[in-house]
Amino acid sequence: MLNYQLGILYQAQNQFRKAIAQYWKSRSLDEDSDLYSLALASILFHCKQAREAIQVLQTFLERHPKSLPGIRFLCRIYIQEGQFDQALASARKGLMLDPSDSYGHYLLGVSHKGLMQFEDAKDALEQAVALAPSLAEAHLELGLLYSADHKTFGRAVENLKTAVSSGLVRPDVRKNLGFVLLKLGEHEKAVEQLELALQGSPDYVEPHFLLADAYRKLGMKEKAAAALERFRFLRKTARERLAVQNRGPRLYAQGMDLMSKQAAPEKAYAAFLESVEASPHMDLGYYRLAQIDTRRGNSQRAADWIRQAIQVYPLDARYHFVLAGLLEQTDAAGSLDAVKTAIGLNPTNADYHNLLGNLFFKQDDFQGAVQSYRRAIEIDPDDPIPHLNLATTLPRIGAVQEAEREREIYFRLTGGRNPE
Amino acid sequence: MQRRLPAAVLFPLLAVEAWALVESPDSDSSITFRDVTAQAGIDFVHRNSPTPKRYAVATVGSGCGFIDFDNDGYQDILLINGGWTPGTDKNLSFDHSLYRNRRDGTFQEVTSQAGIESNSYYGMGVAVGDYDNDGFDDIFITNFSGPDLLYRNNGNGTFRNRSPAAGVGGDGRWSSSAAFFDYDNDGFLDLYVVSYTDHSLEKNNPICKHGPLVATCGPEAFNGVPDVLYRNRGDGTFAEVGQKARIAQFAGKGLGVAPLDYDRDGLVDIYVANDGVDNYLFKNEGDGSFSEVGLLSGTALDENGEPQAGMGVVAADYDGDGLLDLAVTNLDLEYLALYQNKGDGFFEDMSSRTGVLAPSRPFVGFGLGLIDVDNDSDPDLVVANGHVMDNAAQLRAGATYRQPKLLLENVGGLFEDVTSERGEVLVVPQVSRGLAWADYDNDGDLDVLVSNCGGSPVLLRNEGGNENAWLQLRLVGRKSNRNGFGALVELRFGEKRLVSQVTSAGSYLSASDYRVHFGLGDYHGNVEVTVHWPSGIRDDIRELQPRQVVVLEEGSTNHSVTVLDPGTQSTN
Numbered sequence: 003m004l005n006y007q008l009g010i011l012y013q014a015q016n017q018f019r020k021a022i023a024q025y026w027k028s029r030s031l032d033e034d035s036d037l038y039s040l041a042l043a044s045i046l047f048h049c050k051q052a053r054e055a056i057q058v059l060q061t062f063l064e065r066h067p068k069s070l071p072g073i074r075f076l077c078r079i080y081i082q083e084g085q086f087d088q089a090l091a092s093a094r095k096g097l098m099l100d101p102s103d104s105y106g107h108y109l110l111g112v113s114h115k116g117l118m119q120f121e122d123a124k125d126a127l128e129q130a131v132a133l134a135p136s137l138a139e140a141h142l143e144l145g146l147l148y149s150a151d152h153k154t155f156g157r158a159v160e161n162l163k164t165a166v167s168s169g170l171v172r173p174d175v176r177k178n179l180g181f182v183l184l185k186l187g188e189h190e191k192a193v194e195q196l197e198l199a200l201q202g203s204p205d206y207v208e209p210h211f212l213l214a215d216a217y218r219k220l221g222m223k224e225k226a227a228a229a230l231e232r233f234r235f236l237r238k239t240a241r242e243r244l245a246v247q248n249r250g251p252r253l254y255a256q257g258m259d260l261m262s263k264q265a266a267p268e269k270a271y272a273a274f275l276e277s278v279e280a281s282p283h284m285d286l287g288y289y290r291l292a293q294i295d296t297r298r299g300n301s302q303r304a305a306d307w308i309r310q311a312i313q314v315y316p317l318d319a320r321y322h323f324v325l326a327g328l329l330e331q332t333d334a335a336g337s338l339d340a341v342k343t344a345i346g347l348n349p350t351n352a353d354y355h356n357l358l359g360n361l362f363f364k365q366d367d368f369q370g371a372v373q374s375y376r377r378a379i380e381i382d383p384d385d386p387i388p389h390l391n392l393a394t395t396l397p398r399i400g401a402v403q404e405a406e407r408e409r410e411i412y413f414r415l416t417g418g419r420n421p422e
Numbered sequence: 423m424q425r426r427l428p429a430a431v432l433f434p435l436l437a438v439e440a441w442a443l444v445e446s447p448d449s450d451s452s453i454t455f456r457d458v459t460a461q462a463g464i465d466f467v468h469r470n471s472p473t474p475k476r477y478a479v480a481t482v483g484s485g486c487g488f489i490d491f492d493n494d495g496y497q498d499i500l501l502i503n504g505g506w507t508p509g510t511d512k513n514l515s516f517d518h519s520l521y522r523n524r525r526d527g528t529f530q531e532v533t534s535q536a537g538i539e540s541n542s543y544y545g546m547g548v549a550v551g552d553y554d555n556d557g558f559d560d561i562f563i564t565n566f567s568g569p570d571l572l573y574r575n576n577g578n579g580t581f582r583n584r585s586p587a588a589g590v591g592g593d594g595r596w597s598s599s600a601a602f603f604d605y606d607n608d609g610f611l612d613l614y615v616v617s618y619t620d621h622s623l624e625k626n627n628p629i630c631k632h633g634p635l636v637a638t639c640g641p642e643a644f645n646g647v648p649d650v651l652y653r654n655r656g657d658g659t660f661a662e663v664g665q666k667a668r669i670a671q672f673a674g675k676g677l678g679v680a681p682l683d684y685d686r687d688g689l690v691d692i693y694v695a696n697d698g699v700d701n702y703l704f705k706n707e708g709d710g711s712f713s714e715v716g717l718l719s720g721t722a723l724d725e726n727g728e729p730q731a732g733m734g735v736v737a738a739d740y741d742g743d744g745l746l747d748l749a750v751t752n753l754d755l756e757y758l759a760l761y762q763n764k765g766d767g768f769f770e771d772m773s774s775r776t777g778v779l780a781p782s783r784p785f786v787g788f789g790l791g792l793i794d795v796d797n798d799s800d801p802d803l804v805v806a807n808g809h810v811m812d813n814a815a816q817l818r819a820g821a822t823y824r825q826p827k828l829l830l831e832n833v834g835g836l837f838e839d840v841t842s843e844r845g846e847v848l849v850v851p852q853v854s855r856g857l858a859w860a861d862y863d864n865d866g867d868l869d870v871l872v873s874n875c876g877g878s879p880v881l882l883r884n885e886g887g888n889e890n891a892w893l894q895l896r897l898v899g900r901k902s903n904r905n906g907f908g909a910l911v912e913l914r915f916g917e918k919r920l921v922s923q924v925t926s927a928g929s930y931l932s933a934s935d936y937r938v939h940f941g942l943g944d945y946h947g948n949v950e951v952t953v954h955w956p957s958g959i960r961d962d963i964r965e966l967q968p969r970q971v972v973v974l975e976e977g978s979t980n981h982s983v984t985v986l987d988p989g990t991q992s993t994n
């Protein structure tokens with residue numbers, strides 16, 4: 003419980019790396035707790051580690067397949083990630099457990115929508131609002147679906163209005179309401195909603211386009227021209243911003259392409275270099291530079307690059323692991339810190355524990371090393387290396403017979419190959 | 423095939439009396455499209471040369487066209503082939519195929535004997551028009567990775583490649599759709615060639631990934647390229663006038679083109695469907711230049727103000743108000759955009775208000791026709807669909823590479839999805855790209871030809887469309903260009919007024935029969951026709967009977983009539 007509370011505390015202070023480490027610890031101490039697993043999945047998802055969040059939830063649901071909060075959350079992540087077929091399966095599973103779960107029907111509807119099964123989506127969402135008449139998100143989705151067909155514009159307006167009255171007063175909801183009203187020929191009401199949409203976010207681009215149309219239909223030519231001009235300006239600005247933002251990723255993609263060809267590491271390096279110059283916040287660019295420098299044998303420069311990647315995005319366990327590996331020979335303490343951080347961020351990777359074991363071994367901390375190798379084996383029993391390392395370390399603490407068993411496992415896994 | 427005698431022949435009426443007999447067009451038609459490709463003898467197979475690297479060019483497909491190259495009154499077929507990409511077999515044949523209509527429902531492959539050369543580029547689109555006004559239609563073929571080709575019709579069933587001499591080969595940019603039209607009304611057809619992006623197999627060939635999967639690069643991976651406008655000098659050569667005409671400053675990512683006089687000022691304008699960026703509406707200023715008015719007119723973006731992935735485009739009057747509207751195909755999760763011409767320089771996106779949005783949303787649309795397939799006197803929408811990603815199903819759940827076609831029937835300005843009721847062939851999933859229409863069997867209803875990417879085309883014979891009455895007009899320009907391209911034709915019966923503009927262009931990479939086809943529903947009286955020629959000449963023709971092809975010469979109230987019956991022809 004203490005780790006969990008610490009996690010909350012760190013999260014509240016935006017110290018996500020520490021928070022993640024604490025949530026992992028709380029979860030490892032009680033893997034049956036839905037509170038700990040969901041908290042961990044939640045922070046991972048928040049920190050853009052959707053794949054890891056999904057893994058945490060899947061592991062939890064294997065043990066507790068009837069956890070409705072777990073199923074719902076997993077479904078939500080699938081939806082966010084655009085994995086609608088998995089989302090649909092999760093939503094259905096949840097509804098089997100509780101057919102009267104309005105939010106479950108909502109998730110089912112959104113999953114159907116993602117799969118372009120629009121009629122099924124409408125049915126599910128109607129069911130959701132029938133069960134929970136003030137479920138604003140479901141009304142919004144229904145409003146969007148109904149606004150695609152002239153026969154249901156009226157229903158779209160009703161749903162969107164209910165979404166607003168149920169508390170969903172975001173600019174995009176207002177904009178969509180204005181949009182349908184415009185199609186219904188209710189120009190003044192449309193203007194009202196579109197202006198409300200812009201009140202909170204005057205640089206929201208689309209309402210200006212719709213306003214231009216509405217003003218024109220109301221005979222307000224000057225206002226229409228001004229709205230269109232504003233739309234043009236905002237679009238141009240957004241495009242220019244996007245072009246700048248896209249330059250780095252585009253160069254990165256070029257670098258990856260060159261890297262896959264293997265024959266052009268220099269060109270790939272140059273492309274990655276340009277990519278991080280164009281987008282200094284692109285951690286992956288630094289990561290690739292570190293990768294190439296490592297291959298070239300320039301560990302010092304590789305470590306510098308990976309540190310920059312960590313500076314940009316300190317929550318990727320891989321970066322800390324790579325740093326630990328690079329420092330292993332030259333800076334044992336730094337390496338130990340880095341691998342501990344990696345494990346804090348993701349304790350489910352066997353390689354991290356194996357490296358930690360190696361570092362403990364070098365410090366003559368054989369108990370620590372044994373513990374780490376055992377953890378690595380627990381995670382991935384088929385990896386021969388931790389078995390070999392364990393076999394080498396165990397005699398140091400007097401466990402000769404156990405060492406022999408580990409060596410046998412190593413030979414079995416490698417087909418009798420001698421360690422080099 | 424029995425020939426029906428028009429009611430007007432059996433019971434001659436005065437024109438005034440005839441108006442009183444007008445009934446509502448029958449919307450409860452029972453037409454069916456049947457796949458007659460094999461029985462028609464069309465054995466062409468398109469080669470797109472797909473590879474694991476998924477070159478962008480390998481997914482855009484190639485077009486198809488109808489052309490009556492031997493002037494026998496029957497539409498022949500031209501199918502454009504793709505080409506080679508790195509990693510595929512260079513020794514395969516990528517030849518286009520020209521099929522001569524035997525007038526008995528079958529076609530004969532005559533490509534090489536007609537002088538169409540072996541295809542050594544990557545073929546894209548086709549445009550048809552009589553650029554030298556000799557009475558024989560010529561062919562323009564656009565290419566990726568090679569010059570565009572102009573084939574002059576020699577008038578004896580053969581063609582000769584005249585591109586270098588005519589000056590329309592281009593500079594190697596990726597040409598997609600093309601359109602013959604007369605923008606300066608000098609009586610000679612000019613040529614608009616749409617350019618897509620700067621993708622090339624040699625220089626600009628990125629690998630795009632969606633997660634771990636290699637996916638075909640979208641337009642965002644490339645830069646746009648300006649389109650090309652060629653002015654016909656009238657001596658068999660063309661001058662490139664993009665700069666002067668003020669279209670060269672617009673580097674779009676164009677795939678489709680439709681010439682149309684949207685503002686009815688007698689000057690043909692140009693609409694270009696661009697992929698992922700604003701569509702262009704080039705208003706013809708009448709002084710040799712164009713102004714781009716897409717955004718101002720409401721045709722550049724979708725109804726939310728977002729650019730869509732414009733593929734094909736067609737212009738026709740869907741709502742019977744006498745103004746040419748626009749329909750543009752786009753990606754799935756976008757929609758087929760139907761822009762209604764309001765007549766004041768503005769268009770309005772009516773897709774959701776007309777029932778077009780919902781049925782089109784799941785599909786990636788390419789070629790399309792806004793044509794009256796059931797002859798009930800309003801144009802319906804026929805759409806060729808197919809995803810751009812061959813691994814679409816892996817990239818997004820619910821997506822499919824092969825997709826059914828779409829037939830949306832126009833019922834009083836609203837569209838109803840009747841795809842599944844109008845022939846099994848329409849729901850067969852394919853990777854469709856080009857679409858062209860013609861009454862190839864001259865039975866009075868419009869048939870459809872669809873080209874498929876990396877597969878065989880389908881010729882869809884319309885069965886039952888001719889139960890309703892119809893009239894076809896073939897214009898012959900004298901002062902205007904010979905094809906009469908750009909002429910506005912008004913047909914009146916009762917209180918109805920149908921308007922059509924003569925063109926072979928529109929759809930996607932394709933060329934269609936430019937005979938003007940009007941469906942007349944169950945009306946059997948005589949009709950009136952007015953032709954507004956590009957030259958400014960106006961011809962009024964009264965007392966035209968339905969169910970016939972009428973050849974109208976510019977400046978003459980005389981006309982010749984061809985009563986159609988497959989296998990025979992008679993002229994009076």
